[in-house]
Structures are given as C-alpha cells and as structure tokens.
Amino acid sequence: MKKIKFAAGRVEEFACEVGKSQSFLWDTASPGLGLRVTSKGAKSYIFQGKLDGATIRLTIGDPRTWDIAKAQAEARRLKVLLDNGQDPRKVREDALAAERDARAMQEAAVVAEQEKQLRESVTLGRVWPEYIADRIATREAGWSEHHIAAHRKIIQDGGQPRKRSPALTKAGPLWSLSSLRLIDLTNERVEAWAREEAKTRPSSARLAWRLLKAFMNWCASHKTYSSIVTSNLILPQYNQTQPIV
Structure with a gap:
C-alpha cells in the first residue's frame, strides 16, 4: 500500500500501473483517504x-x-463515523433519502400552492374561450361555424355595439356565471341560475344548460381543470317547462 503526503503535483502525476485495471495511492495526513486511478486515467478520492x-x-x-x-x-468525518460504530454508507443513504424527502415536500408544497391559486382565480369566463379553442383544434365532431358562434354568443357581455344594428348586444345566458370560479359551480348555484334564466328566455337557457354540461365534462377530463371543478356536479336533463328534473 503506497502512502505519501498528498500534494497537487503528486495527485496530478499519479498513474495506473501497467497491466492493472486500477491503482491506489494513500494519504499519510488523513487515515483512510486514498486516490484511485483506473487504467483509462479516471481518478477519484476514496x-x-x-x-x-x-x-x-x-x-x-x-x-x-x-x-x-x-x-x-x-x-476525517467518515473516520469519526466509523470510530462511533456507524456505517458511513448507511449515513450517506439516510442523508440522501432525507434530501429527497425534503425536495419532494417542497415540490408538493409548490404544486399545492399553484393548485390553490388556480382554484381561487380560474373562472368560467376565463376558461370558456380555451374550451372553444381546444374543441376547434381537435376538430370536435359537430363543431360547425354556427356551433362555434353559438358558444361565443351564449356567454357574451351585454351592452356592446352591433355591426349591423344600432341596438346593443344582450348578455348571453351564461354571462351571469362568467365571473364565477370553476370551484363555485355547484349544483345549487347552477340550478338557481337555470331557474332564473328559464323565466325570461327558456329556449336560450336550455341551450346554455346543454353547452355548460358539455363544458363541465371537458373540464372534468382536463389535466389542469379536473382538480378544480366540483367533482360531484351532475347537471340533469333540462326541461323547458321545468328546468330542473
């Protein structure tokens, strides 16, 4: 076992003996510290x-x-562990495991905070255009230009100028829900909205109900919004004369 006092030059010059796969050099100043070099020239302290x-x-x-x-x-640190009867390999594994656990907890906390912010900020009005764009991009069957226009009109704001008429636009049936967070779209809230809309425009309300139901189904399968929408929201079949059945 070759021992010397480690110095930069000696570490740099140390080479593997001819005919061997690896050679070792040991430090006289720090018991247990060695320098290993392979036949390919790779070096490491051990x-x-x-x-x-x-x-x-x-x-x-x-x-x-x-x-x-x-x-x-x-x-020297590893030698102290041995002198105390501890296996440095086990200590290292435990430390790495603790680091992984801490990192995983930090990442989970970041994800939880992001989901919280998403729940508290994402509204129906914000996601609706994304829903339309996704359905167009995936060439959803039945999504004609008329169908796309219906989706945009059903949630439009009122009081906007028209292109071919002096009359201002009327708010779509879903406009009153557009500022509502997805997480707040509960059965009770949607049913109350449907009853109010059915009093003045039952046909438009029925269409809005159907489109909203399809939208919620899309959200429930979306990688981001599935964790936000109310999991037990079940929109029953809409009836024009009796909205909630």
Missing part, C-alpha cells in the same frame, strides 16, 4: 476503513472538483 472487522470503501469525489483539503476533511 475513503477506506473497517467496521466490525469488514473493510468498507466509499467514493468521495473527483479531484477536479474536490481539492485535497476538502477531501481530507471528508475522510
């Missing part, structure tokens, strides 16, 4: 010691990223 009579060996790191002083300090 630590070697005994635990319960068995030899254990751990890789510390590449000399290009670990200077000698840092490698010696790590070897």
